[in-house]
Amino acid sequence: MHQIDFTCETPKMLLKSSIAQNSQGKGVLPPDRKGNGMRAFERLLQYVQVHTSSTEVREGTPSTERQRDFAKLLEQEMTGMGFTGVSVDNHAYVYGTLPATPGLESVPAIALIAHLDTIPDEDYPGFGVKPQLIRNYQGGAVALGDSGRVLDPEMFPDLAGCIGHTLMTTDGTTVLGADDKAGIAEILTACEDLVRARIPHGRIEVCFTPDEEIGHGAALLSLERLNAAFGYTVDGGDVSELNSETFHAAGADVRFHGVNVHPGEAKGKMRNASLLAMEFHAMLPSGDQPALTEGYEGFYHLTSMRGDVESAELHYIIRDHDSAVFQARLGIMEHAAEVLNERHGEGTVMLEFRSQYRNMNEILSQVPEVLARAEKAVIAAGLNPKHVPVRGGTDGSQLSFRGLPCPNLGTGGAGFHGPYEHITAENMELAVSVLKNLVSLRDDTGNGNCDTILTRSLTSREI
Numbered sequence: 207m208h209q210i211d212f213t214c215e216t217p218k219m220l221l222k223s224s225i226a227q228n229s230q231g232k233g234v235l236p237p238d239r240k241g242n243g244m245r246a247f248e249r250l251l252q253y254v255q256v257h258t259s260s261t262e263v264r265e266g267t268p269s270t271e272r273q274r275d276f277a278k279l280l281e282q283e284m285t286g287m288g289f290t291g292v293s294v295d296n297h298a299y300v301y302g303t304l305p306a307t308p309g310l311e312s313v314p315a316i317a318l319i320a321h322l323d324t325i326p327d328e329d330y331p332g333f334g335v336k337p338q339l340i341r342n343y344q345g346g347a348v349a350l351g352d353s354g355r356v357l358d359p360e361m362f363p364d365l366a367g368c369i370g371h372t373l374m375t376t377d378g379t380t381v382l383g384a385d386d387k388a389g390i391a392e393i394l395t396a397c398e399d400l401v402r403a404r405i406p407h408g409r410i411e412v413c414f415t416p417d418e419e420i421g422h423g424a425a426l427l428s429l430e431r432l433n434a435a436f437g438y439t440v441d442g443g444d445v446s447e448l449n450s451e452t453f454h455a456a457g458a459d460v461r462f463h464g465v466n467v468h469p470g471e472a473k474g475k476m477r478n479a480s481l482l483a484m485e486f487h488a489m490l491p492s493g494d495q496p497a498l499t500e501g502y503e504g505f506y507h508l509t510s511m512r513g514d515v516e517s518a519e520l521h522y523i524i525r526d527h528d529s530a531v532f533q534a535r536l537g538i539m540e541h542a543a544e545v546l547n548e549r550h551g552e553g554t555v556m557l558e559f560r561s562q563y564r565n566m567n568e569i570l571s572q573v574p575e576v577l578a579r580a581e582k583a584v585i586a587a588g589l590n591p592k593h594v595p596v597r598g599g600t601d602g603s604q605l606s607f608r609g610l611p612c613p614n615l616g617t618g619g620a621g622f623h624g625p626y627e628h629i630t631a632e633n634m635e636l637a638v639s640v641l642k643n644l645v646s647l648r649d650d651t652g653n654g655n656c657d658t659i660l661t662r663s664l665t666s667r668e669i
């Protein structure tokens with residue numbers, strides 16, 4: 207078991223003092239001991255103290271006002287860093303522009319995007335976060351506070367690559383919030399480094415979005431305000447991983463209508479809606495569920511059910527990377543509903559699909575330069591890029607289809623969406639390097655980013 211260096215109880219004060227300094231018009235963040243500005247890890251340590259969970263139980267964006275509070279803090283921080291046009295809109299989207307360095311004004315702008323919210327507290331608490339810091343982690347299991355939970359390398363093999371790092375964990379009672387506050391911290395640190403080191407770059411548009419965890423992060427993002435040719439979400443895990451493929455995704459609501467009569471006199475009359483629901487579910491391929499699939503394997507996921515004799519409901523999400531297989535999955539559900547209606551009478555089963563998102567690779571494959579650029583940035587950071595299909599969606603899926611081609615980059619965090627979330631200072635620095643490489647890379651002509659990207663991305667908007 208590891209010795210915990212310290213548990214952070216008061217960084218909220220740190221955040222307040224850093225904002226206070228900014229708002230006194232000093233124009234820069236408080237320098238660290240090396241005079242290089244705050245590092246991403248230090249930013250994260252402050253951000254995780256701010257409660258920003260979204261919620262499914264309220265309509266409107268942001269789903270929680272606390273996300274707007276965090277957005278306002280970031281607005282102040284960005285204004286003090288040299289961003290222009292910094293604003294928080296009515297829906298708590300934070301926008302800011304880092305103007306191009308002289309001579310690169312005509313280079314197409316790149317967007318860097320991360321999300322403000324953490325998962326709903328109903329799923330796992332995101333308030334009262336007390337991060338544990340372990341300097342010079344030497345491998346092995348780490349007790350998560352007094353929670354009885356242990357962060358174990360058997361369960362999280364990535365820890366083997368963190369030896370010698372400064373490791374940040376939870377105390378076992380909350381999420382950490384590195385998803386996606388690490389992304390925010392890394393984007394701002396990269397931008398600050400660019401400014402301080404006077405590294406040439408084109409215009410950079412930064413946007414932090416609310417409600418990503420409940421699937422609404424990209425919907426209200428203003429592409430007009432963003433005014434970028436292409437972008438990257440910084441919301442993944444391993445820094446060497448690039449995500450350009452997501453699932454095709456739909457939801458399905460299946461309603462069963464029964465006939466209730468006294469069970470003693472039910473013969474030939476009763477139609478038990480709960481049993482119909484079980485009959486329906488049994489007609490789906492039983493191995494195609496999240497617990498039994500990985501990689502490119504798709505699934506049906508029964509997310510909730512309710513039932514009595516009179517009526518029953520099943521709610522599913524359906525996922526697959528392959529468009530044809532995805533359509534076939536929907537077809538299997540339609541067929542099951544048809545069979546039950548034939549068997550038990552028309553109207554017994556009502557099936558409705560809700561389309562959710564599509565595999566962003568359909569768009570990104572048309573603009574290979576966008577992903578190639580990310581690959582080069584990862585290589586330039588000394589890493590070996592790995593293409594990993596996302597078993598889910600990203601804000602980038604929707605943004606890509608709206609006209610902003612947008613793969614996803616790693617933050618260095620792991621164990622997201624629960625008490626085992628962790629990240630290291632060193633991996634965050636690698637992510638910062640990748641971002642700096644990404645925005646300062648030049649094409650072969652020395653003209654900054656390829657103009658062809660802009661042209662092609664405009665074409666993709668028509669899709």
Ligand SMILES: [Zn+2]
Pocket residue numbers: 321385386418441
């Ligand atoms: Zn995330």
